[in-house]
Amino acid sequence: MPTLTKLYSMKEAALHNTPEDCWVVIDGKIYDVTKYLEDHPGGDDVLLKATGKDAKDEFDDAGHSKSAKVLMEDYFIGELDPTPEIPEMEVFRKEQDTGFGSKLMDCAVQYWAIPAAAVGISVVVAILYAQRK
Numbered sequence: 001m002p003t004l005t006k007l008y009s010m011k012e013a014a015l016h017n018t019p020e021d022c023w024v025v026i027d028g029k030i031y032d033v034t035k036y037l038e039d040h041p042g043g044d045d046v047l048l049k050a051t052g053k054d055a056k057d058e059f060d061d062a063g064h065s066k067s068a069k070v071l072m073e074d075y076f077i078g079e080l081d082p083t084p085e086i087p088e089m090e091v092f093r094k095e096q097d098t099g100f101g102s103k104l105m106d107c108a109v110q111y112w113a114i115p116a117a118a119v120g121i122s123v124v125v126a127i128l129y130a131q132r133k
């Protein structure tokens with residue numbers, strides 16, 4: 001059954017980097033360790049320094065025990081969003097001319113282009129037909 005896991009960008013996770021609000025990312029999973037800072041046997045400073053990046057290597061290097069890995073699940077709050085962050089898409093808009101002249105032109109094109117094309121085609125067909133006789 002699918003589970004509802006909250007997804008956060010690294011940018012957002014990195015904002016939580018103070019003793020009052022501390023998130024660490026370990027192997028793509030995000031943990032809110034604010035309440036664990038004082039109790040962490042490795043010290044609060046290592047956790048604070050581990051914010052803003054995936055600290056999997058640091059976590060593994062510390063040789064955490066199996067019980068530490070079970071304990072960390074209490075602090076799990078979500079996962080890193082795998083969708084790459086796309087820079088805001090630039091919207092190219094046709095330069096708009098609000099002058100009377102351009103409005104008139106727009107209307108003319110909108111309402112007269114199709115009938116004018118039909119008339120043009122008919123004239124060409126009529127000329128070709130007349131030439132064949």
Ligand code: HEM
Pocket residue numbers: 024026031033040041042043046047050055058059062063064065066067068069071072075
């Ligand atoms: C939710 C995240 C974490 C939990 C629950 C956690 C838990 C623990 C626990 C229970 C210990 C005691 C030793 C053990 O049982 O393995 C420990 C030690 C330690 N942890 Fe963490 N830890 C976390 C994240 C981190 C991170 C991200 C780092 C490094 C950036 C780190 C660095 C250390 C260090 C350096 C020690 C001390 C090892 C020693 O002195 O023997 N921990 N941690």
